[in-house]
Amino acid sequence: MIQSAETVLQNLAKKIYEPIYFLQGEEVYYLDAITRHIEEQLLTPAEKGFNLSIFYGKECSMAALLTQARRFPMGADKQIVIVKEAQEMADLKNATGQQLLLHYLHHPQLTTLLVFAYKYKTIDGRSTFSKVLNKNTVLVTSKKLYNQQLPTFIKSFVKTLELSITEKAIWMLQACIGNDLTRIVNELHKLRLNLNTGNTITDSIVETYIDLSKPFNVFELQKAIMQKDYPKSYQIISICALNAKEHAALPIITILYIFFSKLLLLHQTKETDPAKISKHIEIHPYFVQGYLDARRHYPLHQILQNITYLHQADVQVKGIDCNTNDYQVMKELIFKLMHA
Incomplete structure (x- = not known):
């Protein structure tokens, strides 16, 4: 099913999990946020030793990945299997690899959370493979924000830092950094270290603390x-x-x-x-x-x-x-x- 990144993050926070997540698109900020939450928050440190498996697309075969995904967790309710840089996975681009995955999509291991982080690209939405992904996974397509959407994003994120921000400071961030959400968030995190709760981010503060x-x-x-x-x-x-x-x-x-x-x-x-x-x-x-x-x-x-x-x-x-x-x-x- 198609879901927005925000919806997935909200569901994860409520401990609502699905067996398979396919995360794709140009805006990697949301893909990283979902992947990071699943990797860091769902298992205790003790559980991660046996139940967290990280694969990288360039070095990963579909057969090895699905073998891991089908095993049962040890000492935990769930295991997590994550494929980072999944766009580099050769088996996702050939019929044999896709067929193996399609079979798993129809018969998933319900105690496994299988996550594909397919960055910067999207699967062709007209293909049969994409339609099956849509039906049998949580499919997130993360697009770059338009310029008019950035002020809302910046205000919302600044609020999570327990700060406020002026309109001119928002414009400066937008004009200088563009729609690179990862950099915007990183710069605001660094700025937060120099401010107290409740402070307002002004254009002079942006100029002082952020390298623009x-x-x-x-x-x-x-x-x-x-x-x-x-x-x-x-x-x-x-x-x-x-x-x-x-x-x-x-x-x-x-x-x-x-x-x-x-x-x-x-x-x-x-x-x-x-x-x-x-x-x-x-x-x-x-x-x-x-x-x-x-x-x-x-x-x-x-x-x-x-x-x-x-x-x-x-x-x-x-x-x-x-x-x-x-x-x-x-x-x-x-x-x-x-x-x-």
Whole structure:
């Protein structure tokens, strides 16, 4: 049966277990959370010695795995068999291995919890194999969160740490880390060590305790461009040039292209309600006013010209029709963006 990762975690916390779990998808945070809970919480330390078996897909055959899964637990009610990196398991990709597993799916050992952690990929949903998995296992497909879903996730996780967080701090985490939930969670865990219960995570705390140096400079650059602050923009580009490896030109151009594309949408919308504007151009509501201010700084014809400049710079840093280094390209680009 198809279940969400959240539902599976809730059921595990209530000691509701199923014989077989097939965990798949791009968002490994939830897959790791389920696997870790089963591995660490279901058995006592004494029970784990005889009843916890960890396999790795690259080194594991289906026959050996299922032989282990069919045995009875020793000194415990259940045994746990986990296949980590199951996407590397050759027998999951061939007919013989799949047939062995299909037979087990129809006749599982009820005292065994068999877990497949099939990371970064999914089984073809149109295949017979996938349909049997759907019917005979707890099938979890974990997808990457969309940008608009991240604030809810961050707020929810921060609450479990017995902290609160400001809207700007949420945006900074989202803008700098993206939708890498594992990194977001790890950074928040590290931050928690420096705070007391009930504290509020602010943007200054994020900047102080979380290493956001590379993206944060880009964030500052975008902010300076939004405000048409040329001296500050030039200064940031100069700092980036000192470490071109850590501050590559192409990602900066991409971020600025996204910014001006959203500004173009803002020029075209008739919406005045900040919440509707936020949804329309896909930005956090906290930053709507900044975009409205930027719209006054950049008329429509300049935005269109700037998008052309960004395209030209993109081609140049890729080495096409360009005789200068990336720093010179970026320096010229910043000037053009503000003086078109």
